[in-house]
Amino acid sequence: MDVTFRIRRYNPESTTNPKPHWQEFSLKDVAETDRVLELLHRIKWEQDGTLTLRRSCSHGICGSDAMRINGRNALACKLLIRDVGEKVQIEPILGLRVLKDLVVDMEPFFEHYRSVMPYFINNTPVPADGRERLQTIEDRAKFDNTTNCILCAACTTSCPSFWANGKYVGPAAIVQAHRFIFDSRDQGAEERLDVLADPNGVWRCRTIYNCTPACPRGIEVTRAIGEVKLAIRKGSPEGIINVNDIPQHT
């Protein structure tokens, strides 16, 4: 099978073409089970060594290779050619400054991530037996889904509110906050809800739902944001999530 890639190129240091532009590449002998990332590798290795992209594990775990593929955010390592067709259009994710080709400056994204205090907060003494703090299966299930986040930024950069306003904390940071706010062992919920109640916090979400299908990890992103909104409205995460409403993952 022959496949055409149309890639958004940008190299500010180029002497010939320092402006963003499209470039096409043709690839022969492509199998429909080839992953988009492998074909980007083939372009880089066989045709144009200057093509710049991030990737690390290549197996949908590290979250390095989020990009806009055929108009929609995804991980290049998780999409097969049979998912995307014979014409593939690749762009960097939107809303973060492009450094070169498909590489964007992730620092503003991580700054939002850090702002929600994405770590376990509990200042009470450890249990007498010195072992782990226990919680019920039901309490664990409340935030199970949001533990899946790999910080790839696919959700945040699919959000029109984030495109319009880079100060908006964004879906990914809210997902990370959700993971701790609804953890019965954590005691930092009040502080996190305060951070997210800021005018650039959860209220910038207009319930557009672009983030949910963008997530390569199956996180119910808009749901998580909605639950945080309701917790802020109530002043506490208690009683927001009904365990019976959580689908059973197998």
Next chain:
Amino acid sequence: MTSLVITVTETLRYRGALGQWSWMLHRLTGLGVVFFLFLHVIDTSWAVFYPELYVEAIAIYQSPLFTIGEFALVAAVVYHAINGLRITFFDFRPNLWRYQQRAAIAVLLITIIICVPVFILMFSHVIDHYNTNPTALPLLQVIGSQVPFLIGIVVALVAAIFYSVIHGVIAGDTTSKKQNPSGSRIERFWWSYMRISGVMILPLVFGHLAMMHVIQGVFDITAQNSVVVGTNMVNQSGTAVEFVANRWNMFVGGVAIWRLYDFGLLALVVVHGFNGLRYVLTDYTMGSPLLRRAAIYFCLMGAIVLLVLGSAMLFATIDSAAIEMAREATENLHP
């Protein structure tokens, strides 16, 4: 501004789910309705304060350009109302998000199902009108009469930027203070207000549309010797001013029910509409403290002007002299 351009062009390019298009439509219909609300409240206040101008305003509403606009307005209100219910429902039941795509399709279908019979009834009013009375104001006059509104908007924008500059000089440009608990309580309040007021507005606005656009059309406002919708009174002079007077002087159990109704609708819609406008404008101006403040001042001014003017007209009386002035103005309009 660049963020607005990027957001618009990229929203058109991004292949988001249906929710993205619902959101765009929700914003566009909201903006359209707020713009008409601005014209409409000011126009209607003339029934009390400048009867001759009100006669001309209603004649403009009866012109072909505004008839087209009226159909668009009704469709926009219906879509915005039904989609608002969808947003509100999924905001309070986030765990049911899997149904939002189907709900977005249902919103479109319900909008069409409501609009088809409504448009047929509205169109029958249009046909009745042109069968009996084919005169209409010239297009240039219709457009020319809107120029003062546009000038008003431009003046308000300039004033908003002026206030914003003064505000910046006095208070400094430090908008992004870390942690602003009072600011957060305000946004939480507005989030709830938009949803609760939306649900409260829905029956009021549908009742208003039914009375003024479907049961009786805008052409019936000036029909002589016809019973005014929602009342047992007859519009003897056939002027738009008497139509308004008859409605507002309709008492049930000592209460001027239509004044009360219109006041409830006015207060809820103006605050909902201008806070919505603030959402839209501030979404795209967060990069500039000056423009962000100007956007807030602009919305605040708009809401205050409409609330003050609207309340003034709803608490004022329309006397027989006003109806007489309107009668003369009507005769001059169609000699």
